[in-house]
Amino acid sequence: MPGEFASATAVVARGDIDPSGMTVFDCEVIDGWDIAGNANGGYLLAIAARAMEQVVGRPPLTVTAHYLSPGLPGHHTVTVEVVKIGRMIATATATMVSDTTGREVVRLLGAFGHGDPSAPSIIAGAPPQLPDFADCVVDRPGPDQPMPTIFARFSMRLDPACTGFREGRPTGTAEMQGWFEFADGSEIDRIALLLVVDAFPPPVFNSELPVLWVPTVGLTAHIRGVPAPGPLACVFRSRFIADGMFEEDGEVWDSAGRLVAQARQLALTPLG
């Protein structure tokens, strides 16, 4: 039986898939994958990338999403256009449009393919240093705010050193780290990693800036592997906040100590 995430990101092709042209998919943005009414950006990215993956028949390697209007619950179409089917890499674009608003929600450009596991590895990096899963804490919004449904679905545990921002005590350093798994125990595949890279509270919440929300302009995720079973160790950092914008860099490591995703987004900092 598919897990909650797989069901919530299901896409159904209208007619035959056209691997050299355009294919239209139907999908539903499900209520409860949102923060304050706007569907999570990684969730929308995952839906669209799943459609792209079905057309090109290969898993995602690098996908860029530009966000255009809020993702609201309800029926959407995803139209996938194949740009090129190469020997190693297949390139495609996608656009997701809301039936409710008639507006385009997100536009994507991505490359799909298989890595070569026999190629030599050189790794200059290590997973974030995190307390044990049991010693990390469930993220909760402020006392006057309802618990978003999506928090319960994620089963996310933040490093307790990061969580003071919820009570007005940011660390002063724009970093956020913790563990991620699905509450229903579903395996995290490559498509789910596209959700994970946008699942954590923005690290800028731990800066001294009075930022209330951080609309993403563009997000690029590199999917570097299929996670081994077990919770993922995740770290997000923003180093350059200027001109009303900042980058957010994320790394996602699996339980075998392997980097499985890297992501960077450019986001805006409307000040509260």
Next chain:
Amino acid sequence: MPGEFASATAVVARGDIDPSGMTVFDCEVIDGWDIAGNANGGYLLAIAARAMEQVVGRPPLTVTAHYLSPGLPGHHTVTVEVVKIGRMIATATATMVSDTTGREVVRLLGAFGHGDPSAPSIIAGAPPQLPDFADCVVDRPGPDQPMPTIFARFSMRLDPACTGFREGRPTGTAEMQGWFEFADGSEIDRIALLLVVDAFPPPVFNSELPVLWVPTVGLTAHIRGVPAPGPLACVFRSRFIADGMFEEDGEVWDSAGRLVAQARQLALTPLG
């Protein structure tokens, strides 16, 4: 009089620019902006982004390019499609097609707009530690290889600690750093930064892997400011080489000590 780079990236709209639809531009990929016959990826990105900038009337903030076939000298068309003109952000796609081969060379998705210089800044980073410009060295290919014309145009100076790879003595750490300016003294604007982020020898040349060339799958550049006059301090790193792929992260700092561009690409490592 426009500088060499401005001339080499000129685009001319066919008829009126259509800020809500498609506009076709003519351009020339100029011989001598290549390495071994393939036009530099940053050069191609700059041409296409210049066309996008002309359509939306705003400078680039984040642009992603996916490379599809080699850029050869000769006439190309760039077709720009506006995705959305928002209050702060304008989003567009572009495709560059070679008249010579009939093939698509690069597909782009980008966001354009102006930052807010009055917004507060928090910077957790510093320019790379480089020897003085005069103490850095011109990059030269091996003794049996001709000097590419593009090397003379760049006026690039590598940190001498990085250059042993040209004589078979890589540092063992996939990093490359140095200074960049244009040989003809042209100012480096936002569009030129799209060239700079792909101008240096790949840092993977300083790893122990026998990599001969590194085809880029996708490159995303964040343009964070207009450089102050003077040479740019640049650093490029690859930390995760695995499965025949690696990421390359670049930072470009201006003479005033300000980060003006960040870039990340995913590239392949065909082994020699």
